[in-house]
Amino acid sequence: MTLLALDASGPRAGLAVLAAEGATLGRWSAPLQPGLIETLPLLLREAVAEHVPTNLAVCTGPGSFTGLRTSIALAQGFAAALGLPLRGIPAADAYAQGLTFAGRALWVVLRARRGRLFLLRAGQAEAWADTALPMPARPIALAGDEAPLAAAILAARGADVLLSDARRADPAWVGRAALAEIAAKRAPAPPLPLYLEPPEAKLPAAGLRPPPG
Numbered sequence: 001m002t003l004l005a006l007d008a009s010g011p012r013a014g015l016a017v018l019a020a021e022g023a024t025l026g027r028w029s030a031p032l033q034p035g036l037i038e039t040l041p042l043l044l045r046e047a048v049a050e051h052v053p054t055n056l057a058v059c060t061g062p063g064s065f066t067g068l069r070t071s072i073a074l075a076q077g078f079a080a081a082l083g084l085p086l087r088g089i090p091a092a093d094a095y096a097q098g099l100t101f102a103g104r105a106l107w108v109v110l111r112a113r114r115g116r117l118f119l120l121r122a123g124q125a126e127a128w129a130d131t132a133l134p135m136p137a138r139p140i141a142l143a144g145d146e147a148p149l150a151a152a153i154l155a156a157r158g159a160d161v162l163l164s165d166a167r168r169a170d171p172a173w174v175g176r177a178a179l180a181e182i183a184a185k186r187a188p189a190p191p192l193p194l195y196l197e198p199p200e201a202k203l204p205a206a207g208l209r210p211p212p213g
Contacts, residue, residue, distance in 0.1 A: 001019075001020040001054050001055060001182075002017060002018070002019060002020070002025070002051055002052065002053050002054050002055070003017070003018045003020075003053060003054070003055040003056070003057060003175050003178055003179060004016075004017050004044075004047060004048070004051070004053035004055070004056050004057070004175075005017075005018065005056075005057045005058070005059075005089075005171045005172065005174040005175030005178060006040075006044075006056075006057070006058045006059065006071045006074065006075050006171065006174070007058070007059035007071065007094070007169055007171040007174045008032060008036065008040065008059070008063075008064065008067030008068065008070055008071035009059045009060075009061045009062070009063025009064055009067055009068055009071075009091050009169070010032075010063055010064065010067070010110070010145070010168040010169060011031065011032060011064075011145070011168060012029050012030065012031055012032060012168065013029065013030050013031075013032055013036055013039070013040050013043070013067060013070075013071065014027065014028065014029040014170070014171035015027070015028045015029070015043050015044060015047050015171055016028075016170070016171040016172040016174070016175050017047055017050070017051040017053065017175075018172060018175040018176065018179065020179070022175075022176050022179055024172045024175075025050075025051055026047060026050055026051060027170075027171065027172065028043040028046060028047055029043075029171075030043060032064055032066065032067050036066065036067060036070050037070055040070055040071060040074055041074060044074060044078065053084065054084065055084060055085050055086075055087070055178065055182070056075055056078065056079050056084050056085065056086045056087070057075075057086070057087045057088075057089050057174050057175055057177070057178035058071055058072050058075035058086065058087075058088060058089065058174070058191050059071070059089055059090075059091055059094055059169070059171075059174045060072065060088040060089060060090055060091070060189075060191060060192060060193055060194050061090070061091055061125075061193050061194040061195070062091060062110070062112070062118045062120075062125050062127075062194045062195065062196045062197075063091060063110065063118070065195070068193040068194075069193065072088075072191050072192075072193055075191060076191060085188055086188065086191055087178045087181060087182075087188040087189060087191070088188070088189045088190055088191035088192060089174045089177045089178055089181075089189075090123075090125065090189075090194060091108070091110075091120060091125065091169060091194075092108065092120040092121075092123050092124065092125055093123065093177040094169050094173040094174045094176075094177050095108045095120060095143060095144075095166075095169055095173065096123065096177070097173045097174075097176040097177045097180065098166070098169065098170055098172075098173035098176070099141070099143055099164065099166055101141035101162060101164070103139060104138075104139045104140055104141040104162055105121065105122070105136065105138055105139070105140045105141070106121070106140070106141050106143065107119060107120070107121045107136065107140045107141070107142050107143075107150070108120035108121070108142075108143045108144040108147075109133075109142060109143075109144040109145075109146040109147050109149070109150040110144045110145055110146060111145055111146050112127055112196070112197055113197065115129060115130055116128070116129060116130070116197060117129070117130055117133065117146055117150070118196060119133065119134075120144070121140075125194060125196060126196065127196040127197050130149070130153075131153070133150055133153055133154060135154065135157060135159055136154065136159050136160075136161075138160075139160040139161075139162070140154075140159070140160070140161055140162070141161075141162040141163075141164050142154075142161055142162065142163050142164060143164045143166040143167070144166070144167065144168075145167050145168060147163055147164065147166075147167065148163060151163040
């Protein structure tokens with residue numbers, strides 16, 4: 001078995017191909033902007049030219065609205081075309097596969113938008129204001145692109161925090177989370193994007209223009 005994992009939830013899109021035992025056979029990445037819709041299929045083509053996957057996994061977020069839509073749609077189309085099983089993997093599960101800290105719970109803090117953060121902990125994802133992060137009840141380790149900000153806020157309140165150097169997820173972690181599900185004989189979760197915040201785009205106050213006559 002060979003598994004192909006996609007993740008475009010963060011600032012970069014990434015693919016990884018893993019062997020059945022979890023070894024990473026290859027990695028490919030590109031920035032989300034500009035041109036992710038054009039770039040990601042090229043990365044996929046390059047990956048499958050070297051390794052033929054029998055299973056697929058895609059990160060379902062939370063994260064970049066455009067990145068999630070693009071990567072999930074590509075994974076769904078590829079899986080349907082080849083008849084391959086596809087698993088949706090939450091970002092919380094991916095980070096949990098990649099990072100462990102003895103005696104500390106893992107908190108992943110990601111930028112949602114200005115003034116808002118995504119907090120991944122205990123397998124769950126939540127949205128919080130920057131200034132309203134909850135206090136941990138036990139020692140924690142922090143990862144994610146806004147981990148330094150969270151560490152400063154929580155340490156100032158007296159929390160026991162360890163700041164890791166992990167700022168973004170590795171697509172191989174998505175793959176290992178999927179392999180763990182397969183080993184446990186868990187049914188695949190549908191690859192649906194996890195949106196915790198409403199979209200920032202809003203309809204014009206005067207409504208949409210009427211269709212041309």
